[in-house]
Amino acid sequence: MSPGAGPVHLAADAVSVGYPGRAVLDQVDLLASAGHRVGVVGENGAGKTTLLRVLAGDLEPFSGEVRRAGSIAVVEQELDVAPGATVGALVAEALGRSRAAAERLAAEIEGFDHERGDLAALADAIARVEHLAAWDADRRVDEALSRFGAPRDLTRPLDRLSVGQRYRVRLACRIAERADILLLDEPTNHLDASGIDYLTAQLQQWPGVVVIVTHDRRLLDDVMTAILDLDPSMDGRPVLYGATSYAAYRFAKDQALRRWRARHRAERKRAEQLAARLDASYEGLSDEWRPLKGSQKNRRATRARIHVKAADRLVQRLEEQAVEVPTPPVELAFPDLPSLPRDYSGGPLLEVRAPRVAGDGGRARLDLPGTRVDLPPCGRLLVTGPNGSGKSTFLAALAGAIPLERGARSLAPGVRVGVLGQEGAPGDRGRRHPGPGAAEGPHGPRGSGFEAYARRALDLLERGALDPEQLVPVAALGLLSEEDLERPLADLSVGQRRRFDLACALLAAPHVLLLDEPTNHLSIGLVDELTAALRGTSAAVVVATHDRRMRADLADWPELTLG
Template identity: 70%
Template sequence: MQLVAQGVTFGYPGRPVVDGLDLAVGPGDRIGLVGENGAGKSTLLGLLAGRLHPRSGSVRRHGTLAVVEQDLAVTDEDTVGTLVAATGSATRAAADDLQAAIDGFDHAGGDVAALSAAIARYEHLAAWDVDRRVDEGLSRLHAPRDLDRRLAELSVGERYRVRLACRLAERADLLLLDEPTNHLDAGGVAHLTAQLRAWAGGLVIVTHDRRLLDDVMTAVLDLDPSMDGRPVLYGAARYTDYRFARDQMLRRWRARYRAERKRARVLAERLDASYEGLSDEWRPPKGSDPHRRATRARQHVKAADRLIERLEAQAVDVPVPPPALQFPDLPSVPPGYAGGPLLEVRGPRVTGRLDLPGRRVEVMPAGRLLVTGANGAGKSTLLAALVGVVGLDRGTRDVAAGVRCGVLAQEGPAERVQAPDGAAPTAFDAYARHALDLLAAGALDPDALVPVAALGLLSEADLERPLRELSLGQRRRFDLACALLAAPHVLVLDEPTNHLSVGLVDELTAALRATSAAVVVATHDRQLRADLADWPHLDLGGSDRPA
């Protein structure tokens, strides 16, 4: 076994995260880690990697470990070459060990088993080929290859791709990845998928990518609550099989919960009825009919109390289920709409980022547009140009009078908003601040505001927490809520599935297909592209083709 976790429990003050988790990962096991945003997926990965320490239980690892988390801490001196050199030194250690074993081997009575193990290790790591593997990984993942480039100057996605390429080249016994497809285009995902399917060691991967679950995983570990309150390991190797099994479990769970609650209500009504007529102010004479009725009433109360106690002892302790997305009813056109496109750009050019000479991109009422292309092809720039966030060096942009846009960018309000006094705002305060900013900019109709609590994206407890304490996925939910705040006529979504749970992605996909608003989506998510394959499609080129 590469990893064995037994009875692992961990939490933050007032917020348990992992409780009594058991998990074993051996060679060839590929575990997909899923769950609602804030369920503790990244926290669990930190526990398995040893970055966090459980409050109880244990995590044992055997062999070499490679980890690629979402956040990569770097110093000003770190460069691409720093990571490449570290990768080469780790694998070349196997070559050094083999050479030492050969040089010190006693042909008369040496340890043949130890020598054979050193040879097998060297061949497994293929240390002679590590430089080529790193270079291929950087190229196939479209990561910077200039060894002198400082990591601090790269984007989050570029830093992630450099780290991922190096970790894949190491061929570690245990590989832990956090949302590896978030920063990859289709070509990069295809390379990653091939590498993971051939991985000889154990894998644990946090992912929202439904196609990756289908193509790679041998099992799915779901951190969402179950009937007994513990995570569930589903042996299903396909996403649809996992979802079917989980939905069946939820139906049984909710049916039992409803039956228990119904029984509790009946007994509570019986208890209320039993208490009626009792009074502490006056007792009728002993032996009279009123006295006997009062005595029987007290006996009924005691019997009802005992029944309720037994019911509570046998009742199912059901945690509050994750809220379902309640997508608002969005308008399709503004008042006084005179016809024509709601948004339009013609021949847009943003120097060094986008150039579409002679192209016209328009968004009609209730229209749909799917934008694809390789990393760097200009998808995000085009979307920013459509909504007026980025100015054009050439071309024109037109917007119909009164049109409101809801924008989900890759970096949303959750990453930018701050309280006026510099304190950490709660999610609710940040939402209110975003509403005031839109109102000041004339981009919000106060009568059409969408309350964040009505969306089912964040719980009341989450809304009262500081934004910086929310998980990356919860902050992404907050950004989606901000995009819907103004009841937009046009929704413009850049990589909307990034960091969202697989369940929410399914719900959001259905909502985008059904809404009356116009929708523009830029994505590299293979399953989302398949789900939206009947939409008008703008391909900006590069290698981003469905795998």
Template identity: 65%
Template sequence: MAQDIAFSYPGRDVLSHVDVAVSPGTRLGVVGENGTGKSTLLRVLSGELAPSRGTVQREGSLAVVEQEMAAPPGVTVGDVVDASLRALRAVVTELDAAADAFDHETGDLAAYGEILARVEHLAAWDADRRVDVALTRLGACRDRERELATLSVGQRFRVRLACRLAERSDLLLLDEPTNHLDDAGLDYLTGELLAWRGGVVAVTHDRELLDDVATEILDLDPSVDGRPVLYGQPGYLSYRFAKNQAVQKWRRRYRSERERAAKLAAILDRSYENLSDEWRPPKGSDKHRRATRARQHVKSADRLAQKLEETAVEVPVPPLELVFPELVAMSPGWSPAEPVLEVRSPRVVAPSGAVRLDLPGTRVAVPPSGRLLVIGANGSGKSTLLAALAGALPLDRGTRTVVDGARVGAVTQEGAPVPTDVTGFDAYAREALDLLEAGELDPDHLVPVAFLGLLTEEDLDRPLTELSAGQRRRFDLARALLHVPHLLLLDEPTNHLSIDLVDELTQALRVTPAAVVVATHDRRMRAELADWPVLDLTPSR
């Protein structure tokens, strides 16, 4: 349980007035815009960070799965498994020792029963098998001798997630647990969470996971009164409806207050301006009459100013809303029958010699205003295909053809390199100059970054390295839209984005005139784009 939690980083408040109560069987989904403190809240709940205000009380065992996992040299998958199961194995050892030493005439049956109950509650004797099952079902590495440093970020994440699920802790804290899972892994995780006997707190942008498992949803986005809101009804759609109603009411109230304040301010300005002419009596009047009338006008204006102040309602600025730019389908001289971009029989081989993508006899062609949904299991080559389409990876076999003058915008999973100490505004300007020099930017068609509603001006004035992963993801999306692309390539676009933005982005992608290729594991997005042509890269068995 956490009461009235607040936390601040130097110069920036992150959490305020947060209350969390998690009992056995509670599955709390935590959502919110990027930078609202979702990951910070997990670190406070776990005890890694001390709140600047409020209290946190925990009972029982705790397991945490962060988004990123360090890979110290020499540490293997087996080391991670052993460290995770050490406590469970210790309980089994304790039970074996108690059983061997137990005296049926004088032994403490209650103490022995307590140890036995702990072992049964944790199913500790079955822990190693559970780890093997979890590693398999999540598509994680099962080679105990494999070093973590040789695994990708996603592979390391799945190893740790499998271990944490096998621990059966009383409280499980998950930070974006679905980011690196395919359909089989998602199904397994969903089943495990539904059967979890302890409490679960999951920070997630996965709308389907919220629908499937969340018993309640805590939204850390600022509300009209500045406090987080707990939505007690289960299900994403119930949450979405309730929040939409609240935000629309907030925006109407904000607009109304701004209009009222502007109207009264204009009346006040006119009143003071009139002091210079309207109050003057006819020429020749005595100065005392002039002064009396001046005082009357001043008092009237002051009373109006006081009324303005007394009746003003402090309504904070509503949350940002995505403003998707007007993209174009074609440039003059193009043929509607000619693809904007096409690859044939692509094959990509990693420097190690491993084949990352091999599609002999396959033609991937994206026409103007075309749509393509790329799906497949982890490791099937979705990201490699999109990188090849973008021209970021050379083909070891096959061809890539782009219509002359086509502008391509891409958002990769890793994101663009983040320059040190460069602000968002500066990085955006550099990108524009680079595109202009390369002839890929029409100066008359440039999308201002602040126009998009993806980041505040305050965020754009900060160095990119200070932004959260989600805020940098928003910046990558803005950068892809900068030059008004004819084709958008989006690799796992829902990763690290708030669910509000994902809803807005999905709708924008459906109606934009530009061509769009999306590779995603997000089940809700796939369902919403189900009428698009699909390329499934999952190898046939």
């Protein structure tokens, strides 16, 4: 059957995936047909990316079955770049099916015998071209590259592009490909507002199946027809919510969590009461086996044993009826950050005047003549602008991570700065590095989270950027469990590593927090908690974000718009 000639669907039946000693997915069910758009949510490490790999056929489940009907296109969070690969190579790969369909139709038409020709083959070739809109393929990919702000030069080497540029090129190619089943992993991470609007419009009219892992709450509102939550529920299995808005989903989930926790508390209370009764019965039995001389010890001992057996039966019955509750997701415990350094003498904590940062070919990466940005104690600043406008460069200038070609930066004595930069692999031109006094913590290539956090603390201490009395323990933040912190960082998911980087930004109890796209790769629950924490913290905060819901939540902050 040719793609497009039959029904399109994607089904997962009781799919389970795990690694030695750790289950990742357990009994996941999903059924989606043409026109269905399913948002996949859950805490970092819940298996969202793993589920996409299973649905795509890149990873075989330990148990269960996945069925697919139609062509599949996948956009992963991370792209492995082959040596010498170019933008044109990705474009050619994405449009291969459309071009092959057009060539097949041309061959059928050219060789068609009007007396004895195979009309079925010709009709199938025409249907294939119409299904893929093959005549429009080149225009579609060029439009998508432009609307996503991706490089359009087909000769550009991929390894010379930033992480965000590479992602936008690949996303544009997959959108133009028009696959029957589209699987996207955090597609809004590297898009600005106009790019997200274009993506939203494309997904709303997508004729096939769409499954998206996302933390973008507005995207859930605007696009999804259902939400699959991979976090554990009362019965330990993921839940498919029919809610078509984020607010409706959160309400339904919060109600379920309240019922779950209330029942769990009641069960635990009963268990404690019966355990105390059992202990008292055993204690009584021990006393009765050593009665005073002349007492009816056998009679009293028999009664004691009867009480113990009755208590044993009650405890056993309770355990049989008890709710087996999986470990709940860790909750953010944002630290009480200081607002002022010791011996503060007044004035701004951090100030930048008329910054200019040199770029390639004589073009500045950032140029803000006549602009003065100063952060007072407890100050706030929201930085917005399209991709390429210099938001990340501006935050790097604030952090002191890059030299200024013009302008000046000043930091008050004793001020500690915590930086959460955008993610990036070594060698990426878009990668940001921590500046003096910064507490950014790109995950190291080896060692556990605890070890990397300790190395980071020692490094800051040697540079005089850490007060040992105000160090923030990583395990106390609720960003990662102790089990995850004991694992090698390389084994953690992208979202878990992002949580670790956030923990490193808080390590030194900074007076100033600089956060570049802080919602990237984080779960939607954590994004809600982080937004509330940033609004209430005593530290000064600068946030650069494209996240529409976060921008709305921080709309009362002073705003600097670049570009």
